[in-house]
Amino acid sequence: MTADSSVTEPIAAAETTTIAADIAIVGAGLAGSLAAAVLARAGQRVALVDKRAVPPDEFRVEKIGGHQLEMFRRLGFIDALAAAGCQYDRVPNVREGKVVDVSVGRAYGLPYADLVAMARSQLPDPSSLIVDEVAAITASDDVQHLVLASGRRIDARLVVLATGMAGALGYKLGIRRRVLAGRHSVSFGFTIARRDGAPFDFEALTCYGERTSDGVDYLSLFPVRGGMRANLFMFRDPTDPVMRDLRRDTEATLLRLLPGLQSFLGDFRVTDRVQNWVMDLSVVEGHLQPGLVLIGDAFQTNCPAAGTGVARLLVDVERLCTEYAPRWLATAGMGAEKISQFYADADKIAADQQSLKMARFRQALTSRNDIGWDVRRRLHFLRRSITHRVDQMRPGWLAQVRSALRA
Missing domain, CATH: 3.50.50.60 (FAD/NAD(P)-binding domain)
Structure with a gap:
């Protein structure tokens, strides 16, 4: 210290x-x-x-959800977390401009x-x-x-x-x-808003990378009390010029890396300082x-x-x-x-x-471009998409299957 x-x-x-x-x-x-x-x-x-x-x-940590909430509940902190955070319950997950599936479940965003x-x-x-x-x-x-x-x-x-x-x-x-792995990942955090002042059409959104050469795992957008927070996770050399571009011209660089994101965000701007973090394992x-x-x-x-x-x-x-x-x-x-x-x-x-x-796994799924991981990546998103479509046609089907597997 x-x-x-x-x-x-x-x-x-x-x-x-x-x-x-x-x-x-x-x-x-x-x-x-x-x-x-x-x-x-x-x-x-x-x-x-x-x-x-x-x-x-x-x-650092800016969102809490999933199994983490049950752990906060067991430790006796769930009410305090709910009071401090900004709640959201539905997250469309998109890739190449299309919805892969939708995550449903309570989560909180907060600095x-x-x-x-x-x-x-x-x-x-x-x-x-x-x-x-x-x-x-x-x-x-x-x-x-x-x-x-x-x-x-x-x-x-x-x-x-x-x-x-x-x-x-x-x-x-x-x-x-x-x-174990030096400079394993790079993360960026910033807040965005629409230029016309209107709210976004989603309460939260996850957009996955489209090309292995970009090294983008995903962009997570979720509400905090100060606006719509963006967390971008990448597996790429921290000295690559794109890191400088993300700090200096965030909007254009983000859309260059994730072109399918444009239709969801519209005309947007970054409203605060862009922070980034390089993590060693x-x-x-x-x-x-x-x-x-x-x-x-x-x-x-x-x-x-x-x-x-x-x-x-x-x-x-x-x-x-x-x-x-x-x-x-x-x-x-x-x-x-x-x-x-x-x-x-x-x-x-x-x-x-x-x-x-x-x-x-996240690094390999994002960055590996050999045929084995290319097939695995395609199957990963295809399986998620098919499961989502079946669950739309038969609501509750997925929850029933998961419940049966836990029994």
Whole structure:
């Protein structure tokens, strides 16, 4: 965590030299804030440390839907999410100017800063958020000691690193990040509106890439309170000139990459700053240590196009905070043998593996141009189109089949 001179002074325990806690969580992004809220609601003494009092305006997670909603519900955050987000329920999926199928199901769009603010608002005691920087951590089989930039200290039985891809603290502890696929994907985020001020003819829309040479997986359009948000996901060299074109002349470049999109958008414009993110696929090593556990991106990164990052994060939070941490705290010690139970959890391992599997699948489906993947790509969209048409002729047929398969 890097020092930031623009943040406010620490808001908790300002006159205390040493703060005592059951669990210290470093990083109050989505993972850390949700974990802190779950643990604090269960009666644990939590110290949540972050250098910023207000979540930064970062281009990260901007929509929540599908199975993620059930996980938010189980953790007790669904009402707060619904209040903070912009709801939508129907998403036409198009390719080459034609509707492939329509996704139906509740989802919410909201900026990442609002999502984090929602999570922080669920803390029973706001003073458990300590605005400061963790300078050092000393881990042991018993009590963990954290030194803050302000000179204060935190003593806790367990430390949770939820620092995302920031690796300075982990590096000091001997934790290294192994890159599985460098510059795996590129994502762009921006907001659009029609030039005539009229609303779009859809509440949300997904447009898939048309040519493997373009490296476009899909463009996702969905509502947020500030307008229609656009997330573009690509598998392409980040130094390619098209990346500059997308930042400087977004409208024209977008239609050049996705010509079938024109009939759906009409005459539109970008209304805010174009943000972009280059993502490596990576996983940490040397992380099994006493008194210390890593969650979310601090443990393994994700491909944004695969849409598995939030699900992985929620699995980490749910398994650690409802299963392992309470059990660990109920007995003496916090050795590596306890910590290893979390990393060996079947649900966590499955979520981590599924995330990597989907990252590789999305890249291959988008970019591979050999005959095998060309056939697979055609069959993928053909199967979706046929299923959609049958479901239109016999409404409810698809839901019945899925229900029978689950039985």
